[in-house]
Amino acid sequence: xxxxxxxxxxxxxxxxxxxxxxxxxxxxxxxxxxxxxxxxxxxxxxxxxxxxxxxxxxxxxxxxxxxxxxxxxxxxxxxxxxxxxxxxxxxxxxxxxxxxxxxxxxxxxxxxxxxxxxxxxxxxxxxxxxxxxxxxxxxxxxxxxxxxxxxxxxxxxxxxxxxxxxxxxxxxxxxxxxxxxxxxxxxxxxxxxxxxxxxxxxxxxxxxxxxxxxxxxxxxxxxxxxxxxxxxxxxxxxxxxxxxxxxx
Amino acid sequence: xxxxxxxxxxxxxxxxxxxxxxxxxxxxxxxxxxxxxxxxxxxxxxxxxxxxxxxxxxxxxxxxxxxxxxxxxxxxxxxxxxxxxxxxxxxxxxxxxxxxxxxxxxxxxxxxxxxxxxxxxxxxxxxxxxxxxxxxxxxxxxxxxxxxxxxxxxxxxxxxxxxxxxxxxxxxxxxxxxxxxxxxxxxxxxxxxxxxxxxxxxxxxxxxxxxxxxxxxxxxxxxxxxxxxxxxxxxxxxxxxxxxxx
Numbered sequence: 001x002x003x004x005x006x007x008x009x010x011x012x013x014x015x016x017x018x019x020x021x022x023x024x025x026x027x028x029x030x031x032x033x034x035x036x037x038x039x040x041x042x043x044x045x046x047x048x049x050x051x052x053x054x055x056x057x058x059x060x061x062x063x064x065x066x067x068x069x070x071x072x073x074x075x076x077x078x079x080x081x082x083x084x085x086x087x088x089x090x091x092x093x094x095x096x097x098x099x100x101x102x103x104x105x106x107x108x109x110x111x112x113x114x115x116x117x118x119x120x121x122x123x124x125x126x127x128x129x130x131x132x133x134x135x136x137x138x139x140x141x142x143x144x145x146x147x148x149x150x151x152x153x154x155x156x157x158x159x160x161x162x163x164x165x166x167x168x169x170x171x172x173x174x175x176x177x178x179x180x181x182x183x184x185x186x187x188x189x190x191x192x193x194x195x196x197x198x199x200x201x202x203x204x205x206x207x208x209x210x211x212x213x214x215x216x217x218x219x220x221x222x223x224x225x226x227x228x229x230x231x232x233x234x235x236x237x238x239x240x241x242x243x244x245x246x247x248x
Numbered sequence: 249x250x251x252x253x254x255x256x257x258x259x260x261x262x263x264x265x266x267x268x269x270x271x272x273x274x275x276x277x278x279x280x281x282x283x284x285x286x287x288x289x290x291x292x293x294x295x296x297x298x299x300x301x302x303x304x305x306x307x308x309x310x311x312x313x314x315x316x317x318x319x320x321x322x323x324x325x326x327x328x329x330x331x332x333x334x335x336x337x338x339x340x341x342x343x344x345x346x347x348x349x350x351x352x353x354x355x356x357x358x359x360x361x362x363x364x365x366x367x368x369x370x371x372x373x374x375x376x377x378x379x380x381x382x383x384x385x386x387x388x389x390x391x392x393x394x395x396x397x398x399x400x401x402x403x404x405x406x407x408x409x410x411x412x413x414x415x416x417x418x419x420x421x422x423x424x425x426x427x428x429x430x431x432x433x434x435x436x437x438x439x440x441x442x443x444x445x446x447x448x449x450x451x452x453x454x455x456x457x458x459x460x461x462x463x464x465x466x467x468x469x470x471x472x473x474x475x476x477x478x479x480x481x482x483x484x485x486x487x488x489x490x491x492x493x494x
Binding site for chain 2: 045050073074075078080082084085086088089090091102104105106
């Protein structure tokens with residue numbers, strides 16, 4: 001469970017997050033949606049303390065991440081997995097080395113155990129035959145799957161995904177969505193996903209938060225999002241409704 | 249103001265770099281890789297430059313000695329002193345600032361804009377230390393070795409140019425090499441190369457680490473890294489020469 005309380009963040013005169021208060025449930029896929037520039041990524045990076053908040057708190061259980069010193073923050077982050085927009089795999093390492101990296105740094109496992117765990121993670125994301133390839137040698141979808149495998153390598157309690165579907169074709173995007181959702185439920189992880197892909201919302205949106213102009217404008221789930229009275233949200237999802245109407 | 253804030257940020261960066269590493273075994277593994285990337289891979293350029301500079305110094309010295317009442321073996325002596333005192337330490341370091349400095353700044357800068365550094369931070373890794381420390385140590389260890397290479401190759405270039413051009417015999421050149429040897433000069437220059445290794449890698453890593461925006465800024469950071477580390481080398485050269493030789 002993660003609680004954000006009264007979060008404010010500015011860059012110069014640009015007030016990006018305005019008194020944002022939210023809670024994210026464990027074992028569910030919590031989606032943050034909004035237009036480009038609405039503050040989604042800033043919110044996500046503030047939650048993981050990559051951006052320090054100007055004011056407000058972010059609680060991981062009972063621990064306020066904004067109050068932690070660097071040593072305690074490092075320890076908490078070992079319990080966090082993050083999938084970045086571009087994958088953020090290490091270019092100089094192979095797929096297998098990328099997944100083993102968190103274990104190399106922080107676990108006491110033997111090399112054999114690390115290999116076994118890395119192989120398990122790769123199998124979990126249905127990626128075979130890519131162990132010795134470098135990130136530049138794999139496709140965008142494979143890149144995202146390796147990034148998910150790396151994010152879950154240390155069995156995190158919290159998973160953050162920043163635009164996991166960006167740059168992917170609809171079929172692969174659906175696969176990635178389902179994978180994140182399955183992993184969330186299987187390991188009872190608190191998962192927060194930043195997206196502007198309405199297909200993701202319809203597919204895996206257990207909890208959905210609409211951010212507009214740095215504020216929480218609407219909260220609900222995939223079942224009631226189309227009934228929302230929020231005009232900005234309706235404008236945001238209208239392309240998806242268009243698809244629906246065409247389907248009908 | 250910008251200058252002082254950059255010095256402040258550089259100091260904060262160094263404090264982060266010299267934090268206790270997460271895993272010494274990983275640091276050692278990365279250090280070995282950097283030895284190859286920054287050290288061994290720099291040998292060819294050091295060989296080429298030193299060989300030609302040694303040869304040119306020989307030709308220039310011989311040209312200036314024509315019809316003068318100075319013994320020819322002084323050509324060998326001057327080539328040796330030029331290589332030992334200044335060329336193989338300072339000039340080679342300036343060249344390396346261009347080669348490995350831009351390499352480090354662009355490598356780390358690219359990692360910054362592709363969120364690889366954020367990924368390290370999210371994992372709980374001290375990214376500054378993980379990325380910069382192995383490079384700094386490798387350069388400080390390998391720079392003196394490159395210096396020795398450069399001196400020998402430069403002298404070899406001088407011998408070849410002198411004998412092939414008919415300017416001085418090999419025997420006379422070697423006699424000059426053995427004339428009035430100060431081992432202290434070698435120690436002085438080797439100390440300089442250790443400092444220069446630190447300057448090149450730490451400044452380049454600093455600019456790469458603090459890149460923001462896109463690919464254009466990676467290029468700018470790379471240029472800044474080369475220019476500022478070159479200036480820092482020249483200033484440090486002056487300070488160390490004053491401190492050690494006076």
